Amino acid sequence: MTDIFIDAKNHTDHQKFLKGMELLYFAYRDFISWPDDVLHALGFGRAHHRILHFVGRNPGLKVAELLKLLNITKQSLSRVLSTLVEKGHIRQDIGAQDRRQRLLYLTDQGQKLLNKIAEHQKEHMLKAFENAGDQSVEGFWKVLSALLADENRDDILMRINSGIDD
Amino acid sequence: MTDIFIDAKNHTDHQKFLKGMELLYFAYRDFISWPDDVLHALGFGRAHHRILHFVGRNPGLKVAELLKLLNITKQSLSRVLSTLVEKGHIRQDIGAQDRRQRLLYLTDQGQKLLNKIAEHQKEHMLKAFENAGDQSVEGFWKVLSALLADENRDDILMRINSGIDD
DNA sequence: TTAAATATGTCAACATGACTGACATATTTA
DNA sequence: TAAATATGTCAGTCATGTTGACATATTTAA
Incomplete structure (x- = not known):
């Protein structure tokens, strides 16, 4: 895949939206429905x-x-x-x-x-993380955290991160 | 949020898995169920x-x-x-x-x-992208692409990226 | 040229996982 | 002691998926 498909600066807002939406839909589906x-x-x-x-x-x-x-x-x-x-x-x-x-x-x-x-x-997700690299995984987490509903965010992030720094 | 919660290197494989899984679940839910x-x-x-x-x-x-x-x-x-x-x-x-x-x-x-x-x-997603930054958005796309089922990946990515480089 | 394959549509029955509304029980709080 | 709270249950409904069987129109291959 050439870089142009990943470089966010080459996308209009509408293209970013469509890409995020569709990738999220397909990836979620493929991840949960084995x-x-x-x-x-x-x-x-x-x-x-x-x-x-x-x-x-x-x-x-x-x-x-x-x-x-x-x-x-x-x-x-x-x-x-x-x-x-x-x-x-x-x-x-x-x-x-x-x-x-x-x-x-x-x-x-x-x-x-x-x-x-x-x-x-677990295998599926860790393989994907390995392929994408740690930096991408951090971006993945950041975007998903930002996608949480404002009312839920703090609660959910606290739950998710509990135990990480032990 | 201190960096330790985002830095992937501070996570064990199992913690990475749980965090990815739960964030994906909650973010997907919050995104689609308005x-x-x-x-x-x-x-x-x-x-x-x-x-x-x-x-x-x-x-x-x-x-x-x-x-x-x-x-x-x-x-x-x-x-x-x-x-x-x-x-x-x-x-x-x-x-x-x-x-x-x-x-x-x-x-x-x-x-x-x-x-x-x-x-x-659209508003929801673009706001999340803005908050997370372009580099994170690219990571988000990379991980989601890697999460696609192997049989689907090429097909879906072609569809999703069609029109980006016009 | 006819038989098989293909693209689409429809009927019927069923499964899963949500929902609402009403009500019951045990326990705590004011 | 009355009201609020945490949990559970009965009954009916809805949205969206499934399988199986069959029908129609059209194209392709023998």
């Missing part, structure tokens, strides 16, 4: 994966926090979360200070499932 | 938007090409495309060389609708 045998064999879908992911990343997450992260209603969450609890992938502990709260944790089984699911995506 | 009054008032959804977009970008697109771009079945496309044709936003011309083909074009009405829909997203 043949997901593991999940499907268990009767799970992407909604289950998302819950496993965020509970794995935030052990002790409260139901209300998960709802806010996923930006869905409790009725939507209920069906999906219930099956994960029933099948022993997620554990719900009663809150220590507030006994109304349910604190969510992955069970060992849930952790194993999550690891298995993530394998392919 | 309060879409214009579409909704007409009884249209995101599927309609996608068709308007790709037909607008590729005038004379064949149905088969659109199906391949969107990666959906013709049955799925049918419902959505039909309503767009019925309501006068898309025109289907019979192919000149091959009369079995239907070549898709936006009508003036369709073009107006698309412009209206794109307004907010």
Whole structure:
């Protein structure tokens, strides 16, 4: 690919917009929609994966926090979360200070499932990062951070970066 | 935000993966899911938007090409495309060389609708690009290009870059 | 010239993951 | 003790995808 296709200065605003929009659409699609045998064999879908992911990343997450992260209603969450609890992938502990709260944790089984699911995506993304180079990865992060909704940005960046500087 | 949160060298592979994955998820979601009054008032959804977009970008697109771009079945496309044709936003011309083909074009009405829909997203993305800077935008494009599925990459990049060097 | 392949469209049934509205229970707070 | 809060559940709906079967018009190949 010749440089003209990457050099942002050679693009009009409208071309930048179209390119960003289309690349984001196709790349997101290709990244999330791989043949997901593991999940499907268990009767799970992407909604289950998302819950496993965020509970794995935030052990002790409260139901209300998960709802806010996923930006869905409790009725939507209920069906999906219930099956994960029933099948022993997620554990719900009663809150220590507030006994109304349910604190969510992955069970060992849930952790194993999550690891298995993530394998392919991890490989895919790290290969892309390697091909693009560290400087491009930093640009990728910067643009994505800027694309976040203003109301969400601080919250999300804090969550995402927690643990990086440990 | 201190530099440590952006410097890729300070991340382990697993941290890079998690950060890329979550940022991509949240940024994509925030970018596509704005309060879409214009579409909704007409009884249209995101599927309609996608068709308007790709037909607008590729005038004379064949149905088969659109199906391949969107990666959906013709049955799925049918419902959505039909309503767009019925309501006068898309025109289907019979192919000149091959009369079995239907070549898709936006009508003036369709073009107006698309412009209206794109307004907010264009503003959102260009503001993000401005905040991040041209160098980051180039990194953003590079990583997204690398994230495309290998089978799709050449095709998609050719489409996306067509018109940039005119 | 006819048979097969191709491009498109349509009917029907189903899956997933969202939504709204109404209501129930347990627990904490004012 | 009453109100607010955190969670859960029932029931119905919607948007968008899927598979399978079949129909029509047109082009291509034997």
